[in-house]
Amino acid sequence: MLLVFFLMVAKSVHRIGPTEVGLVTKRFGRKLPDDNPIAFNREAGHQADLLMPGMRMKWWPIFTVTKFPWVQIQAGEIGVVISQVGRSLPIGAKSARYRTEFGTFTDLRGFISGGGEKGVQRPVLPPGSLVPIHPVGFLVITARHVHGLPVAPEFAALARGGKLVAQSFKLDPKQLEVAVIAPHGTTDVIGLVTTLEGEPLPSGDLASRIGAFDDIVALETDRAVTDAQVIDILMGTKNGLHNNYQDFQAFLDAGGRIGLQHDPLLYGAYLLNPFLVRVELVPMLVVNQGQVAVIKSFVGLPTLDTSGEEFKFGSIVAPGHRGIWQEPLRTGKYAINPRIYAAELVPTFILTLNWANAASQAHDLDARLEPIVGKSREGFIFTIDLQVQIHVPDARAPKVISMVGTMKNLVNEVLQSAVGNHFRNTLQALEAVKFIETREQVQQSAHTAVTRYLAGYEIETKGVYIQDVVFPDELVAVLTRREIANQERATYKEQQAAQTARIEMEKARGTADMQAELAAAQVSVDINGNRAQAREAQAGGDAAYTRITGQAEADRVQAIGLAEAKATEALGVARAAGFAAQREAIGEMPTALVAVAGAVAEGKINVVPDILVTGNGSSLDGLAATLMRKLSPAQDGQPG
Structure with missing residues (x-):
């Protein structure tokens, strides 16, 4: 008997380690209710009270004690708690309601008395947790282990095939790690949140925003509030109401609904229950200098067009309404949900588009543009490399996007056809040589036509430039021969000019060589000139003297002649009178x-x-x- 007593004492004393708990199982007693695997009133079965670390005694063979380690959550991991005891979940519920008095689920009696429910618990155990959790009352799933003893039929079935692991609950071990949102290299990202429990979304809504858009309605009554201020409120999140979805019970209590959430998660580390919250990383909206982002909103207040009756290309709305916002987003980084806000980046710098085989380096909008192929009046086929520069004013960007949809549509659908058809029509009306000779006029005409055309799309044209023209081979041959002839003519002229210059050079050289003689000759010329002037003066004096003396002599001779003539005339008259008298006699x-x-x-x-x-x-x-x-x-x- 003594031996049996010592044997009973030896089996009744249990040493519970410092990080262990002892699960007590009673072999004899009242039967437990069918829906409860744990005895709270000394019934037979697993007892609600655990043996804590130390030397503990439970009489054998009435009680057996099984040691279990405390639940320990490794760094970088979370622990998802599943209760195997408690009230049944309400119809449609996927997780159990949580109360703050439940703490970290170490008090099983408090959990049951507080109305704890079976199933997935909404909060998770954070990294570094080391807690004595009842192994039958709760299962704790981590990335490496599943703590606890599955007794619920659905969990027991999972354990029949072997040891329970995360995949047994259709979870990826990565989902049981701390959700970290950080830049991916040089790419900024945000976390889009989808919740798996809550009231359904109102009809027509795509995403849940706590409080809906009632705050935007209140702002619209204040005329002093600008569109930019409304956008700031929309971009701001209400994640503080539920600690960034980590307090899922607070999320539901604040009115959070199931499905895609309006507010994303920013950079940080988050303890998210994978049964209730899913996160998808997407790039953050980055608007660089020289760009604006036109926002197409699929959520918000009903569409209320602000563009006016003259605008017939869709609805332009105030921020907070469904439609294209009249105020674009300017330079900055925006944590905006791309599932419900589609952003179209519009370059506001001078945009250069190349109709060529080589695309622009600054953007890929002209990747599909090819050289323009046209035919002249005589049938020559031309290939033209063209460059067009356009500018979209930032304030007009929403209207531009409303008309064309995207910038790629603007280039590939609007500009490609307009510019290509203009040049094809121009070429068809001109002879090939005429086109070559009037290239500048053709370019100016194209600039005028494109400017007029794009003005209808609220776009400014800054330039149209013909970069290169590929001529047909037969035309190139003719032009080449003509150019060779022109070059030869120019060569001959240059040679002639060279020879003329050579003659002038030789003349200058001869002049230089004869400079001394030229100087002497010049002196001789000056001397002879002076002598000639002297002789001229002397001759002038002699002539004057001769003229004066001659005149005097002439006057004397004239006087003598006149006297002699008078005497002769008188003699003749006398003789005539005598002859007449003599003849008469x-x-x-x-x-x-x-x-x-x-x-x-x-x-x-x-x-x-x-x-x-x-x-x-x-x-x-x-x-x-x-x-x-x-x-x-x-x-x-x-x-x-």
Whole structure:
């Protein structure tokens, strides 16, 4: 008997380690209710009270004691608690309501008396937790272990195939780690939250925002509030109401609903229950300098168009309403949910688009643009590389997006057809050579046409430039020959100019070489000039002297001549009067003979000729003939 007593005592004393608990099982007693695996009133079965660390005694064979380690949560992990005891969950519920008095679930009696429910508990155990949790009352799932003894039928079935692990509950071990939101390299990210429990969303809503948009309605009544201030409130989150979804009970109590959430998570580490919260990392909206983001909102207050009746391309709305916001987002980083707010980045710098095989480096909007192919009037096919520069004013960006949808649509659908058709039509109306000769005019015409066209889309045209033109081979051959001829002509002109310059150079060289002689010649020229001037002056003086003396002599001779003429005239008149009187007295013939005799006497008539001419007659005939000629009367009847 003594031996049996010592054996009973030995089996009844239990040493519970410092991080252990002792699960007491009673073999004999009242039967437990069917829906409760734990005895709270000394019934047979697993007892609600655990043995804490130390030397403990439970009489064997009435009680058995099984040691279990305290639940320890490793760093970087969380512990999800599943209760195997308590009230049943309400219909439709996926998790148990939590009360602050439940703490970390170490007080099983307090949990049951406080109305604890079976199933997944909403809070999780944080990293570093080391707690004595009842192994039958609760299962604790971590990334590496499942703590506890599954007794509920559904959990016992999971354990039949072997040891329970996270995958047994359809969880990835990564879901049982602390959710860390941090930049991915150089990419800023945010966490989009989807909750798996709560009241359903109102009809037509895509995401849950605590309090809906009642705060925006209140702001719209204040005329002093600007669109930018409304946007700040919308971008601000209400995550402080539920500690960033970590206090899921507070989330539900504040009116949070199931489904996609309006407010994302920012950088940080979060203890999120994977049965209730799912997080998806997406890039943050980054609006760089030289850009604006036009927001298309799919949630918010009903659409209320503010664009006016003249705008026929969709609805422009105030921030907080469904539609395209009239105020774009400017330079900055925005934690905005892209599932419910679609952002279209619009460049507001001078945007260069290339119709060429090489795309721009600053953007990829012209990746689908190709060189323009057109045909001239004669049928020559041209390939034109074109560059167009446009500008979208930031204040007009919402209207531009409302008209074209996206910037890619603007380039690929609007600009590509407009610009390409303009150049094809222009080429078709011109001869090939005419196009080449009037390229600048064609470019200016294209600038005018594109400017007028894009003005209808609220876009400014800054430039249209023909970069390169690929001509057909046959036209290139003709132009090449023409250009060669032009170049040869220019070469000949250059050669001619060179020879002319050479002549001038040789002349200059000769002049330089003869500079001394030229100087002497110049001095000689100056001396001779001076001498010529002296002689000219002397000749002038002599001429003047001669002119004066000649004039005097002429005057003297003229006076003498006039006197002699007067005397002769008087003598002639006297003679004429005498001849007339003589003729009257003696007749004409005798008067003539008297005159001849007088003339012979004065010596005016040679009686003996210088040359004696003889003929058949005597010398008297010659003398007689001479006398007869002298005596012949003059034609005017005057004596000879």
